[in-house]
Amino acid sequence: MKKAFLVAAALSAAIGPAFADQIEGKPSSADILEATTSEDWRPLDPENTLYIELSTGRVVIALSPSLAPNHVAQVKRLAREGFYDGLSFYRVIDGFVAQGGDALGKRGEQTPLAAEFEDSVGKDFNFYKMKDEDGYAREVGFLGSLPVGHDPKTKTAWHLHCAGAFAFGREDARDTASTEFYVTLQPQRYLDRNMSVFGRVVAGMEHLQALRRVSPPQEDGDDLGETIIAMKVAADVPEAERTKLEILRSDRPAFDAYVEARRNRSEAFFYFRPDYIDVCQLPVPVRAQED
Amino acid sequence: MKKAFLVAAALSAAIGPAFADQIEGKPSSADILEATTSEDWRPLDPENTLYIELSTGRVVIALSPSLAPNHVAQVKRLAREGFYDGLSFYRVIDGFVAQGGDALGKRGEQTPLAAEFEDSVGKDFNFYKMKDEDGYAREVGFLGSLPVGHDPKTKTAWHLHCAGAFAFGREDARDTASTEFYVTLQPQRYLDRNMSVFGRVVAGMEHLQALRRVSPPQEDGDDLGETIIAMKVAADVPEAERTKLEILRSDRPAFDAYVEARRNRSEAFFYFRPDYIDVCQLPVPVRAQED
Structure with missing residues (x-):
């Protein structure tokens, strides 16, 4: 390269x-x-598509179970339990991220996940490899229409923090992600291999860009930001109400x-x-x- | 490098x-x-700072007269004439640009400018040169706090299309920019050296990210997008009403x-x-x- x-x-x-x-x-x-x-x-794939319903419209997220399967399983389980319904985007920083979930921890603890920052891939790792040099990764390209990095030396691959990356937040320790998620509003490649990315916004990004900029609330009565009316797995939405897209x-x-x-x-x-x-x-x- | x-x-x-x-x-x-x-x-510098007043708040743009001086002079002259007041952001494409000005050409023709895509710079070109490789330019760095590219072979320098770049639009021909401007909502580096960039948003980017997404109007009665209440040179605004920032x-x-x-x-x-x-x-x- x-x-x-x-x-x-x-x-x-x-x-x-x-x-x-x-x-x-x-x-x-x-x-x-x-x-x-x-x-x-x-x-x-409706089983791997999330909808976030906002007052301004629907955000459509393509999930990628290939490299961070436990995170995908967790967000789908939580969405199916209605965990996110009525919660909010409580941390929205222009040019950085829109973070959503249970700002004040009212919905009970969830078991934290082991980090899935990158995944071991064999020699047969099959992705669309770009010829273009990249400063953050030895190789970059696309896996199932999502941008990925690949290192043939560490034999790992990971999803990239381009604009619209969908990931779970965490505390300082690696294995602490559980429910809180974010979407990058601009590329934030320095987060690559430091966070578990497992999807990408494919429609409705304009709704996230327009969210009210807000800092995390500290206590009851603080501004919680804009409401997540619902988060659903597309397969659970009646077919007539789905946003039918192809990529x-x-x-x-x-x-x-x-x-x-x-x-x-x-x-x-x-x-x-x-x-x-x-x-x-x-x-x-x-x-x-x-x- | x-x-x-x-x-x-x-x-x-x-x-x-x-x-x-x-x-x-x-x-x-x-x-x-x-x-x-x-x-x-x-x-x-108040003489090289533009304010765009929107219903949601003020956008502050630092102008850089170093590499595209005629474009800076033109936008300041037009702002001082009140050319942009009451016009609109009529082309707003998520993840791409917010373009504003005189969508339907009602305010009269202006003399087009010669392109200032890049500027000749001497051997003494003095900028903060980053050590990091860049795919689009031989060298990148900062000139007066704005991101620039530099090519020691062509002996030219130019402002980069990072998010928040402020530039004039044009027709296909090089020397056709006159009044219409845009701000990039995401990095669009492929436009580098193809457009005359001459400033950067330093505050209020969240207002541009939240503009209503709209396509250019074709005729009277079409949606013109959100109104530019006024565009002013900061030096012309009473001191008490200025947004006093340092970079x-x-x-x-x-x-x-x-x-x-x-x-x-x-x-x-x-x-x-x-x-x-x-x-x-x-x-x-x-x-x-x-x-």
């Missing part, structure tokens, strides 16, 4: 800062999405073409093309599910 | 993923800010210590330390001005 990057940089120095010649006639990311077939898309698969050639079109934009609008894309600046396309 | 990065990576492989031994007793970024003196801070200077040792404390967090909370920080994930501290 390091070597590939150096070669690319050397080429770029030889050609000059803009690669317009190479770009003419290449499809844009919009062209590529338009040319996809239904096989390039994957409907969200671009990362294991098909269309995904690679999409990434390349974002790495070097062919549109005439662009004068400088970096031949690089940051994994967190690559939104994965989501669309309404086709019938 | 490349070499330094490889050496750091090799060290990290030898020591293992977490550098806890090296970290014990090192100050946190909070410790460093607490130890700063008034010389480490710079009040915002951490990037040309003093405290800044370097702050960056290092963010690169490798010493707090016991952290188990993995990347020895890396992305320039856009390094918020520059701003505080109320001391009397």
